[in-house]
Amino acid sequence: MKFQLTATDPKSSARAGVLQTDHGEIQTPIFMPVGTAGSVKAVHQRELELDIQAQIILGNTYHLYLRPGLGILEKAGGLHKFNGWSRPILTDSGGYQVYSLAANRKIVDEGVTFKSHIDGSKHHFTPENVMDIQRTIGADIIMAFDECTPYPCEYAYAKSSMQLTHQWLKRCVDRIQSTEPKYGYEQALFPIVQGSVYKDLREQSAGFIASQNQQGNAIGGLSVGEPHEDMYAMTSLVCSILPKEKPRYLMGVGTPENILECIALGIDMFDCVMPTRNARNGMLFTTEGIINIRNEKWKDDLSPIDAALGGYVSTFHSKAYLRHLIINKEILGAQIASIHNLTFYLWLVKEARKQIEAGTFAAWKNKMVKTVSQRL
């Protein structure tokens, strides 16, 4: 895996780059659609590739481990073969789901014991087996096994949790170094910076993560309910410590505004369920602002969903038709809205990349943040 910076913005910390993987090139900054259980919800792989032009997607280790399970994934030759997505895949480590399961999990130094949300069966994740699981899933990018702290989080808990995450990271690195890629292509490990919203912890964590000298680095534990100012302050601080020549991935972020602001702070990779989850509820992100398509005002609006965006569904279908589908709970409504929102997210990062290359990112970003966050 190689990462090369191709341009930096003169008036912000924004960067453009190219990340090369054995499943193809990723042009950064990039947004990665979330394919929880091996499917980006309501979107075909063909649409992801041709319409949305996604360059990499996510899979969730927790979900894929439970279903379909490692046996069938291994038999298929990995997730790419199982779901028919031939470009890169990143898998999370299950840390976030473990955090979400609060009542049904127990964290000890060794790892985490948890109960399946599907059938209540008992499972055990350790740094070692989570590396093995991600190798078997077949991720191009494997995330370290961490604990994602909630917000708010007491300083003492944030500190001890961070220390646990660091101990676990050493075990992840050892495991990755002592095992081979499962299917012949490279599988790179990205460690995760934690430390909640505490500057000294984030500094300490970023320093430790940087010292591991892996092929990319991630920031976790943000976008969990903290004020945006805290998210930006922590991201900025961590980016100032993480090495410039490695890709930086801000996990679980966010709104179009969040993404633009964090690109300006030096982030290269993003993922979030927002474009697909909100699409299913009728919330559309467009080049002109945010639309709640369920609103009566779109009932008779026969103009395209987003004429400026281009792409198959956004110019082909009208707002009135999409509203009709969403109001009537037609599956096609979820499909069209999801494709549209993802097309918009991928357009946004591509446009940001162009602006970085042109040296005009900072001014464009300030204008664009206002446009994309206004409610229409």
Added chain:
Amino acid sequence: MKFQLTATDPKSSARAGVLQTDHGEIQTPIFMPVGTAGSVKAVHQRELELDIQAQIILGNTYHLYLRPGLGILEKAGGLHKFNGWSRPILTDSGGYQVYSLAANRKIVDEGVTFKSHIDGSKHHFTPENVMDIQRTIGADIIMAFDECTPYPCEYAYAKSSMQLTHQWLKRCVDRIQSTEPKYGYEQALFPIVQGSVYKDLREQSAGFIASQNQQGNAIGGLSVGEPHEDMYAMTSLVCSILPKEKPRYLMGVGTPENILECIALGIDMFDCVMPTRNARNGMLFTTEGIINIRNEKWKDDLSPIDAALGGYVSTFHSKAYLRHLIINKEILGAQIASIHNLTFYLWLVKEARKQIEAGTFAAWKNKMVKTVSQRL
């Protein structure tokens, strides 16, 4: 609208033909996917056209009248413009839904008063306004307003209901003849034969319907729970009376087996929600037989959904992947299964057409009925 028979099978009553409409040609026998409220559930219009190769789809007058309503459909320039489907559309008359609403409707000579299933609001359908509504929806083929009797149905009720349907038909014909197409293209009326499972009523009804000399004829009130033998007997009887030179449409039918048997009896057009509804529950129709994809036996089966069928999803995705999606209630499961089943239905009628043209339909049909109705 022109219908031309291009071939007849020597050993059955099967026919191949071409129905020309202002939105393009339909090669018969044909299956028409059901697009209830302006969307074939879980299927994009692009997939309908390119992958499934549908030639005509249905819209439901009852649903479209309630939502999105006639105002927006008229403003859009008809359903084709509203939903982006540029090939022919047939709309039912609302008669079937009115029958389904049993508790919430009242039938009198004038028409039907019913309560919306959405908000309980009161509405009135008459033969005249149902013709106007279908003109406004923009159907290429408009169905007469009829009463669809349930099964079983007392002889006396079946008779008086049939007489009412005939009276209503005269009013439909008058209305169609005294009004103009709404959007510049032809809108043809198809009358509907009723009479439950009573031979004398079906004979009488078929004779009356034939005498109206419209551009096509339909058979209603079958596939409502009666034994298949009754369905076939009534279809055969009615086909012997309806004019040969007009297309014959058997409403709401059916399984692949039903379709093949009724093609053999002289039917040209079919529609049914089965391929899409059953798809959403994991029931697949394939060239080798019927699959319940939820069954444990498909869990590790990495073979294509239906290699012999061809088409995008059926050869691209494995049974194991589709099972995983359906079990996990992923929307993509409904999408893939629906596209697959409709691709199969359209393949089946296309194959039947080839066999009719080759003069080999009857023998092929007997073999194929066994194959497509076996459970795998």
